[in-house]
Amino acid sequence: MIQDKRKVLLKDIAYEKIKEKMMKGEEGYTSENTLVQELEMSRTPIREALNRLQHEGFLRIMPNRGIVFTDLTVEERNELIEMRAAIETYSLKLAVHQLHDRHIDELKSIISMQEEAYRKNDFYELLEKDSMFHHYLLEIVGNRQFIKMYRQARDRQFTVRSGKWLRNKPDILEIFIEEHRNILNAIIDKDADRAVLLLEEHLNKGKL
Missing domain, CATH: 1.10.10.10 (Winged helix-like DNA-binding domain superfamily/Winged helix DNA-binding domain)
Structure with missing residues (x-):
């Protein structure tokens, strides 16, 4: 055994x-x-x-x-992003009304870890913490099927080509962190509509 x-x-x-x-x-x-x-x-x-x-x-x-x-085709990548947008925005609408102070503190901590990885130019760690932010938003609601679908889609997005594309655009990576902060601020304000709109715009930037 x-x-x-x-x-x-x-x-x-x-x-x-x-x-x-x-x-x-x-x-x-x-x-x-x-x-x-x-x-x-x-x-x-x-x-x-x-x-x-x-x-x-x-x-x-x-x-x-x-x-x-293997690399994703543009169509495959865009389809994965659209699937993520569907489950993440729906879940976020629910999460906004279920948040406690501990959730806010954890999301702030994740963003701080992203910023630290960015300062260290640790690309892989930055992507890991980016994934953690999205994953945690889903965990607040706790739909296991959504979490499973997210993990599969997120993993499949991570290819050599997407890695090169992001690594060669440091400004985009910094923008992604700022967008996470804006999403969190909307969540803190309990403005579900704004939070969902910001999240959808954020995810769509990943389309090629």
Whole structure:
């Protein structure tokens, strides 16, 4: 039983590290041998993680040729953003009237962490905290299906191409933080209509 749990844990760690590599790296490809060396892990969890990522559409395993990270088409990316806008804005309408001081404090803390990551030029951490802001807004309402759909859409948006696009536009990243602050201010004012409008405009900036 312990051994089985360890195998699952290693596979999950490999899965997350490979996804992180996709976002941090400039290259659109890798190999199993390279991953074994870079991640300092055995082949089994890496291979299982790669199979999962291929099934989810993040990459293609090409025998004797390596591993290619796949990009979204413009249409696929825009569809994901539209789906996110639908569930996030609906949830936000409900969340505005369910907020307590602890929720406000947590959202402020997340924005502060985003600002710190921006100052450090830590692109991956900045995206993680951006995701945390949106995720937390959904958690306030607690619709598990919305949260699941959000996680799937958000993960799928994170490709090498989207990473390069954002990394080359530091002004956009700073604007995103400011937009989170504006959304939070509307929430504090309990102005649901303004908060929803700001959130929808914010998400639509991700369309290519």
